[in-house]
Amino acid sequence: MKISLRYIMASVAVICSFTSALFIPLPVLADGRPYTVKQNNKVDSDTFIGYKVYRTWCARCHGTFGQGLAASDLTNTLKNTDRDDFFKIVARGKKGRMGEMPAWQSNDNVMKNRDRIYSYLRARADGALGAVTPELID
Ligand code: HEC
Known part of the structure:
Protein backbone atom coordinates (compact mmCIF):
# COMPACT_ATOMS: atom_id res chain seq x y z
CA MET A 1 0.00 0.00 0.00
CA LYS A 2 1.32 3.41 -0.92
CA ILE A 3 1.01 5.85 1.95
CA SER A 4 0.51 9.33 0.63
CA LEU A 5 1.81 12.46 2.25
CA ARG A 6 -1.74 13.65 2.61
CA TYR A 7 -2.58 10.51 4.62
CA ILE A 8 0.39 11.09 6.94
CA MET A 9 -0.53 14.73 7.44
CA ALA A 10 -4.12 13.82 8.22
CA SER A 11 -2.98 11.20 10.76
CA VAL A 12 -0.66 13.69 12.45
CA ALA A 13 -3.50 16.19 12.65
CA VAL A 14 -5.79 13.59 14.21
CA ILE A 15 -3.15 12.51 16.74
CA CYS A 16 -2.40 16.14 17.64
CA SER A 17 -6.02 17.04 18.19
CA PHE A 18 -6.48 13.90 20.26
CA THR A 19 -3.50 14.54 22.55
CA SER A 20 -4.33 18.23 22.94
CA ALA A 21 -7.80 17.16 24.05
CA LEU A 22 -6.15 15.16 26.83
CA PHE A 23 -4.07 18.10 28.04
CA ILE A 24 -6.49 20.97 27.81
CA PRO A 25 -4.48 23.98 28.90
CA LEU A 26 -6.04 26.72 30.94
CA PRO A 27 -6.90 29.65 28.73
CA VAL A 28 -3.91 31.95 28.82
CA LEU A 29 -5.05 35.46 28.14
CA ALA A 30 -3.64 37.80 25.55
CA ASP A 31 -1.19 39.36 27.98
CA GLY A 32 0.00 35.91 29.12
CA ARG A 33 -1.62 35.99 32.52
CA PRO A 34 -3.59 32.96 33.73
CA TYR A 35 -6.43 35.01 35.22
CA THR A 36 -8.86 37.80 34.47
CA VAL A 37 -9.75 40.40 37.09
CA LYS A 38 -12.31 43.13 36.53
CA GLN A 39 -13.74 45.79 38.82
CA ASN A 40 -11.37 44.91 41.67
CA ASN A 41 -12.81 41.55 42.66
CA LYS A 42 -14.58 40.00 39.64
CA VAL A 43 -12.64 37.01 38.34
CA ASP A 44 -12.93 34.27 35.69
CA SER A 45 -14.28 30.88 36.76
CA ASP A 46 -10.89 29.11 37.02
CA THR A 47 -9.50 31.79 39.32
CA PHE A 48 -12.74 31.70 41.30
CA ILE A 49 -12.56 27.93 41.82
CA GLY A 50 -8.87 28.37 42.65
CA TYR A 51 -9.83 30.72 45.46
CA LYS A 52 -12.46 28.29 46.80
CA VAL A 53 -10.02 25.39 46.84
CA TYR A 54 -7.35 27.63 48.34
CA ARG A 55 -9.76 28.64 51.13
CA THR A 56 -10.58 25.04 51.90
CA TRP A 57 -7.07 23.61 52.03
CA CYS A 58 -4.47 26.35 52.25
CA ALA A 59 -5.92 29.39 54.00
CA ARG A 60 -5.63 28.03 57.53
CA CYS A 61 -1.85 28.28 57.25
CA HIS A 62 -1.28 30.89 54.53
CA GLY A 63 -4.10 33.32 55.45
CA THR A 64 -7.57 33.96 54.03
CA PHE A 65 -6.23 35.78 50.97
CA GLY A 66 -2.72 34.30 50.86
CA GLN A 67 -1.24 37.12 52.92
CA GLY A 68 0.42 34.77 55.41
CA LEU A 69 -0.58 33.52 58.84
CA ALA A 70 1.07 30.52 60.50
CA ALA A 71 2.93 30.00 57.21
CA LEU A 78 4.84 33.64 44.49
CA LYS A 79 6.67 36.58 42.95
CA ASN A 80 9.72 34.31 42.75
CA THR A 81 7.99 30.98 42.22
CA ASP A 82 7.03 29.96 38.71
CA ARG A 83 4.22 27.60 37.83
CA ASP A 84 6.43 24.48 37.64
CA ASP A 85 8.03 25.13 41.03
CA PHE A 86 4.62 25.83 42.52
CA PHE A 87 3.30 22.51 41.18
CA LYS A 88 6.26 20.62 42.62
CA ILE A 89 6.13 22.30 46.03
CA VAL A 90 2.40 21.65 46.38
CA ALA A 91 2.79 17.99 45.41
CA ARG A 92 5.83 17.29 47.59
CA GLY A 93 5.35 19.71 50.49
CA LYS A 94 8.07 21.94 51.87
CA LYS A 95 10.23 22.23 54.95
CA GLY A 96 10.79 25.93 55.49
CA ARG A 97 11.85 28.33 58.19
CA MET A 98 8.31 28.59 59.55
CA GLY A 99 7.60 24.88 59.76
CA GLU A 100 6.74 22.09 57.42
CA MET A 101 4.01 21.94 54.80
CA PRO A 102 2.52 18.51 54.16
CA ALA A 103 2.71 17.05 50.64
CA TRP A 104 -0.62 17.30 48.83
CA GLN A 105 -0.07 14.60 46.23
CA SER A 106 -2.66 12.26 47.71
CA ASN A 107 -5.31 15.01 47.85
CA ASP A 108 -7.14 14.86 44.49
CA ASN A 109 -9.06 18.03 45.17
CA VAL A 110 -5.88 20.01 45.54
CA MET A 111 -3.92 18.19 42.82
CA LYS A 112 -6.50 18.56 40.07
CA ASN A 113 -6.95 22.23 40.91
CA ARG A 114 -3.30 23.24 41.23
CA ASP A 115 -3.53 25.31 38.06
CA ARG A 116 -6.54 27.16 39.39
CA ILE A 117 -4.99 27.77 42.82
CA TYR A 118 -1.96 29.07 40.96
CA SER A 119 -4.16 31.46 38.94
CA TYR A 120 -5.68 32.86 42.11
CA LEU A 121 -2.33 33.28 43.89
CA ARG A 122 -0.68 34.67 40.76
CA ALA A 123 -3.41 37.34 40.58
CA ARG A 124 -2.72 38.16 44.23
CA ALA A 125 1.08 38.23 43.80
CA ASP A 126 0.81 40.42 40.68
CA GLY A 127 -1.35 42.86 42.62
CA ALA A 128 -4.23 42.39 40.15
CA LEU A 129 -6.41 41.17 43.01
CA GLY A 130 -6.32 42.59 46.52
CA ALA A 131 -7.21 40.99 49.87
CA VAL A 132 -10.88 40.90 48.88
CA THR A 133 -13.40 38.10 48.45
CA PRO A 134 -13.46 37.29 44.72
CA GLU A 135 -16.76 37.10 42.83
CA LEU A 136 -17.47 35.54 39.48
CA ILE A 137 -17.55 37.81 36.42
CA ASP A 138 -21.24 37.95 35.42
C1 HEC B 1 -0.33 23.02 57.75
C2 HEC B 1 0.00 24.32 57.25
C3 HEC B 1 0.01 24.52 55.75
C4 HEC B 1 -1.00 24.30 54.85
C5 HEC B 1 -2.41 23.80 55.14
C6 HEC B 1 -0.49 24.70 53.55
N1 HEC B 1 0.80 25.12 53.65
FE1 HEC B 1 1.98 25.83 52.14
N2 HEC B 1 3.52 26.00 53.43
C7 HEC B 1 3.48 25.76 54.79
C8 HEC B 1 4.80 25.97 55.35
C9 HEC B 1 5.18 25.82 56.82
C10 HEC B 1 5.63 26.36 54.29
C11 HEC B 1 7.11 26.69 54.34
C12 HEC B 1 7.22 28.17 54.59
C13 HEC B 1 8.63 28.59 54.85
O1 HEC B 1 9.36 28.79 53.88
O2 HEC B 1 8.98 28.68 56.01
C14 HEC B 1 4.79 26.37 53.10
C15 HEC B 1 5.26 26.72 51.85
C16 HEC B 1 4.47 26.82 50.71
C17 HEC B 1 4.93 27.24 49.41
C18 HEC B 1 6.35 27.60 49.04
C19 HEC B 1 6.56 29.08 49.11
C20 HEC B 1 6.98 29.51 50.45
O3 HEC B 1 6.49 30.56 50.88
O4 HEC B 1 7.81 28.85 51.08
C21 HEC B 1 3.85 27.21 48.57
C22 HEC B 1 3.83 27.59 47.10
C23 HEC B 1 2.73 26.75 49.35
N3 HEC B 1 3.13 26.52 50.64
C24 HEC B 1 1.46 26.58 48.84
C25 HEC B 1 0.42 26.00 49.55
C26 HEC B 1 -0.85 25.65 48.97
C27 HEC B 1 -1.24 25.89 47.51
C28 HEC B 1 -1.59 25.08 49.95
C29 HEC B 1 -2.97 24.47 49.84
C30 HEC B 1 -3.10 23.40 48.90
C31 HEC B 1 -0.79 25.10 51.16
N4 HEC B 1 0.42 25.66 50.87
C32 HEC B 1 -1.22 24.63 52.39
C33 HEC B 1 2.38 25.35 55.50
C34 HEC B 1 1.14 25.02 54.97
Whole structure:
Protein backbone atom coordinates (compact mmCIF):
# COMPACT_ATOMS: atom_id res chain seq x y z
CA MET A 1 0.00 0.00 0.00
CA LYS A 2 1.32 3.41 -0.92
CA ILE A 3 1.01 5.85 1.95
CA SER A 4 0.51 9.33 0.63
CA LEU A 5 1.81 12.46 2.25
CA ARG A 6 -1.74 13.65 2.61
CA TYR A 7 -2.58 10.51 4.62
CA ILE A 8 0.39 11.09 6.94
CA MET A 9 -0.53 14.73 7.44
CA ALA A 10 -4.12 13.82 8.22
CA SER A 11 -2.98 11.20 10.76
CA VAL A 12 -0.66 13.69 12.45
CA ALA A 13 -3.50 16.19 12.65
CA VAL A 14 -5.79 13.59 14.21
CA ILE A 15 -3.15 12.51 16.74
CA CYS A 16 -2.40 16.14 17.64
CA SER A 17 -6.02 17.04 18.19
CA PHE A 18 -6.48 13.90 20.26
CA THR A 19 -3.50 14.54 22.55
CA SER A 20 -4.33 18.23 22.94
CA ALA A 21 -7.80 17.16 24.05
CA LEU A 22 -6.15 15.16 26.83
CA PHE A 23 -4.07 18.10 28.04
CA ILE A 24 -6.49 20.97 27.81
CA PRO A 25 -4.48 23.98 28.90
CA LEU A 26 -6.04 26.72 30.94
CA PRO A 27 -6.90 29.65 28.73
CA VAL A 28 -3.91 31.95 28.82
CA LEU A 29 -5.05 35.46 28.14
CA ALA A 30 -3.64 37.80 25.55
CA ASP A 31 -1.19 39.36 27.98
CA GLY A 32 0.00 35.91 29.12
CA ARG A 33 -1.62 35.99 32.52
CA PRO A 34 -3.59 32.96 33.73
CA TYR A 35 -6.43 35.01 35.22
CA THR A 36 -8.86 37.80 34.47
CA VAL A 37 -9.75 40.40 37.09
CA LYS A 38 -12.31 43.13 36.53
CA GLN A 39 -13.74 45.79 38.82
CA ASN A 40 -11.37 44.91 41.67
CA ASN A 41 -12.81 41.55 42.66
CA LYS A 42 -14.58 40.00 39.64
CA VAL A 43 -12.64 37.01 38.34
CA ASP A 44 -12.93 34.27 35.69
CA SER A 45 -14.28 30.88 36.76
CA ASP A 46 -10.89 29.11 37.02
CA THR A 47 -9.50 31.79 39.32
CA PHE A 48 -12.74 31.70 41.30
CA ILE A 49 -12.56 27.93 41.82
CA GLY A 50 -8.87 28.37 42.65
CA TYR A 51 -9.83 30.72 45.46
CA LYS A 52 -12.46 28.29 46.80
CA VAL A 53 -10.02 25.39 46.84
CA TYR A 54 -7.35 27.63 48.34
CA ARG A 55 -9.76 28.64 51.13
CA THR A 56 -10.58 25.04 51.90
CA TRP A 57 -7.07 23.61 52.03
CA CYS A 58 -4.47 26.35 52.25
CA ALA A 59 -5.92 29.39 54.00
CA ARG A 60 -5.63 28.03 57.53
CA CYS A 61 -1.85 28.28 57.25
CA HIS A 62 -1.28 30.89 54.53
CA GLY A 63 -4.10 33.32 55.45
CA THR A 64 -7.57 33.96 54.03
CA PHE A 65 -6.23 35.78 50.97
CA GLY A 66 -2.72 34.30 50.86
CA GLN A 67 -1.24 37.12 52.92
CA GLY A 68 0.42 34.77 55.41
CA LEU A 69 -0.58 33.52 58.84
CA ALA A 70 1.07 30.52 60.50
CA ALA A 71 2.93 30.00 57.21
CA SER A 72 4.40 32.28 54.59
CA ASP A 73 2.86 35.19 52.68
CA LEU A 74 2.25 33.56 49.29
CA THR A 75 1.48 36.91 47.65
CA ASN A 76 5.15 37.59 48.25
CA THR A 77 6.84 34.21 47.69
CA LEU A 78 4.84 33.64 44.49
CA LYS A 79 6.67 36.58 42.95
CA ASN A 80 9.72 34.31 42.75
CA THR A 81 7.99 30.98 42.22
CA ASP A 82 7.03 29.96 38.71
CA ARG A 83 4.22 27.60 37.83
CA ASP A 84 6.43 24.48 37.64
CA ASP A 85 8.03 25.13 41.03
CA PHE A 86 4.62 25.83 42.52
CA PHE A 87 3.30 22.51 41.18
CA LYS A 88 6.26 20.62 42.62
CA ILE A 89 6.13 22.30 46.03
CA VAL A 90 2.40 21.65 46.38
CA ALA A 91 2.79 17.99 45.41
CA ARG A 92 5.83 17.29 47.59
CA GLY A 93 5.35 19.71 50.49
CA LYS A 94 8.07 21.94 51.87
CA LYS A 95 10.23 22.23 54.95
CA GLY A 96 10.79 25.93 55.49
CA ARG A 97 11.85 28.33 58.19
CA MET A 98 8.31 28.59 59.55
CA GLY A 99 7.60 24.88 59.76
CA GLU A 100 6.74 22.09 57.42
CA MET A 101 4.01 21.94 54.80
CA PRO A 102 2.52 18.51 54.16
CA ALA A 103 2.71 17.05 50.64
CA TRP A 104 -0.62 17.30 48.83
CA GLN A 105 -0.07 14.60 46.23
CA SER A 106 -2.66 12.26 47.71
CA ASN A 107 -5.31 15.01 47.85
CA ASP A 108 -7.14 14.86 44.49
CA ASN A 109 -9.06 18.03 45.17
CA VAL A 110 -5.88 20.01 45.54
CA MET A 111 -3.92 18.19 42.82
CA LYS A 112 -6.50 18.56 40.07
CA ASN A 113 -6.95 22.23 40.91
CA ARG A 114 -3.30 23.24 41.23
CA ASP A 115 -3.53 25.31 38.06
CA ARG A 116 -6.54 27.16 39.39
CA ILE A 117 -4.99 27.77 42.82
CA TYR A 118 -1.96 29.07 40.96
CA SER A 119 -4.16 31.46 38.94
CA TYR A 120 -5.68 32.86 42.11
CA LEU A 121 -2.33 33.28 43.89
CA ARG A 122 -0.68 34.67 40.76
CA ALA A 123 -3.41 37.34 40.58
CA ARG A 124 -2.72 38.16 44.23
CA ALA A 125 1.08 38.23 43.80
CA ASP A 126 0.81 40.42 40.68
CA GLY A 127 -1.35 42.86 42.62
CA ALA A 128 -4.23 42.39 40.15
CA LEU A 129 -6.41 41.17 43.01
CA GLY A 130 -6.32 42.59 46.52
CA ALA A 131 -7.21 40.99 49.87
CA VAL A 132 -10.88 40.90 48.88
CA THR A 133 -13.40 38.10 48.45
CA PRO A 134 -13.46 37.29 44.72
CA GLU A 135 -16.76 37.10 42.83
CA LEU A 136 -17.47 35.54 39.48
CA ILE A 137 -17.55 37.81 36.42
CA ASP A 138 -21.24 37.95 35.42
C1 HEC B 1 -0.33 23.02 57.75
C2 HEC B 1 0.00 24.32 57.25
C3 HEC B 1 0.01 24.52 55.75
C4 HEC B 1 -1.00 24.30 54.85
C5 HEC B 1 -2.41 23.80 55.14
C6 HEC B 1 -0.49 24.70 53.55
N1 HEC B 1 0.80 25.12 53.65
FE1 HEC B 1 1.98 25.83 52.14
N2 HEC B 1 3.52 26.00 53.43
C7 HEC B 1 3.48 25.76 54.79
C8 HEC B 1 4.80 25.97 55.35
C9 HEC B 1 5.18 25.82 56.82
C10 HEC B 1 5.63 26.36 54.29
C11 HEC B 1 7.11 26.69 54.34
C12 HEC B 1 7.22 28.17 54.59
C13 HEC B 1 8.63 28.59 54.85
O1 HEC B 1 9.36 28.79 53.88
O2 HEC B 1 8.98 28.68 56.01
C14 HEC B 1 4.79 26.37 53.10
C15 HEC B 1 5.26 26.72 51.85
C16 HEC B 1 4.47 26.82 50.71
C17 HEC B 1 4.93 27.24 49.41
C18 HEC B 1 6.35 27.60 49.04
C19 HEC B 1 6.56 29.08 49.11
C20 HEC B 1 6.98 29.51 50.45
O3 HEC B 1 6.49 30.56 50.88
O4 HEC B 1 7.81 28.85 51.08
C21 HEC B 1 3.85 27.21 48.57
C22 HEC B 1 3.83 27.59 47.10
C23 HEC B 1 2.73 26.75 49.35
N3 HEC B 1 3.13 26.52 50.64
C24 HEC B 1 1.46 26.58 48.84
C25 HEC B 1 0.42 26.00 49.55
C26 HEC B 1 -0.85 25.65 48.97
C27 HEC B 1 -1.24 25.89 47.51
C28 HEC B 1 -1.59 25.08 49.95
C29 HEC B 1 -2.97 24.47 49.84
C30 HEC B 1 -3.10 23.40 48.90
C31 HEC B 1 -0.79 25.10 51.16
N4 HEC B 1 0.42 25.66 50.87
C32 HEC B 1 -1.22 24.63 52.39
C33 HEC B 1 2.38 25.35 55.50
C34 HEC B 1 1.14 25.02 54.97
